[in-house]
Amino acid sequence: MGGPPIGRERPTGSGLGLASRRPLFFRDPPAEGDARVDPRPSRRYAVVKALRHFGVFAGLKYPNDAVYQDRKIAGILSEGVYRRETYHVIIGIGVNTNVDLDRLPPDVQPTATTLKREVNLFVANDEFLDYLLNQIDDLYSRYRNTRIEFLIKDYRGQCTTIGKRVTATTSKGSITGRAYDIAPNGALIIMDDGNAKHEFVEGSLKIVP
Structure with a gap:
């Protein structure tokens, strides 16, 4: 191959x-x-x-x-x-x-x-x-x-995560919001409750109610 x-x-x-x-x-x-x-x-x-x-x-x-x-x-x-x-x-x-x-x-x-x-x-x-x-x-x-x-x-x-509510935890803290999209660099874009977008690549990710 x-x-x-x-x-x-x-x-x-x-x-x-x-x-x-x-x-x-x-x-x-x-x-x-x-x-x-x-x-x-x-x-x-x-x-x-x-x-x-x-x-x-x-x-x-x-x-x-x-x-x-x-x-x-x-x-x-x-x-x-x-x-x-x-x-x-x-x-x-x-x-x-x-x-x-x-x-x-x-x-x-x-x-x-x-x-x-x-x-x-x-x-x-x-x-x-x-x-x-x-x-x-x-x-x-x-x-x-x-x-x-x-x-x-x-x-x-x-990606089954998109559209679900998640909490992402990194060394900088935690973000809770909706998994919104995948960025061109492969990061998960999370839209928080204030409609601000954050990129998540590494850390802990949990799907929450």
């Missing part, structure tokens, strides 16, 4: 994990005119596309989870850093594939789900992984050759 170099753990057992020891590794160019742009949303979108291919119509809960009917089915963590003029991203992905829900920790069970539970079929981890990596490769190519606003539009369409 062409594109970025990828390291991965061989899938075993009832769950699928990438980057547990050897991370996915990308060398992403900054978007023209915006050095802050975050390419990582496109990686999260690849996980959703793979889940949908195998029968689960998942969406994205900002910033790091894939969810189905408000239950978490996958998690995506990433870290990016500039080295000279190159933007490096390390990504870790975990997917609940064939695990029985009652084998998850009791405090997790009410808010989690698995491929096995939703499609009532055994999904081979190798098959899921191959499809996922192909999607990542395709989106990496699109990222290098497509204007960022089109990629953000794709991500926005899959």
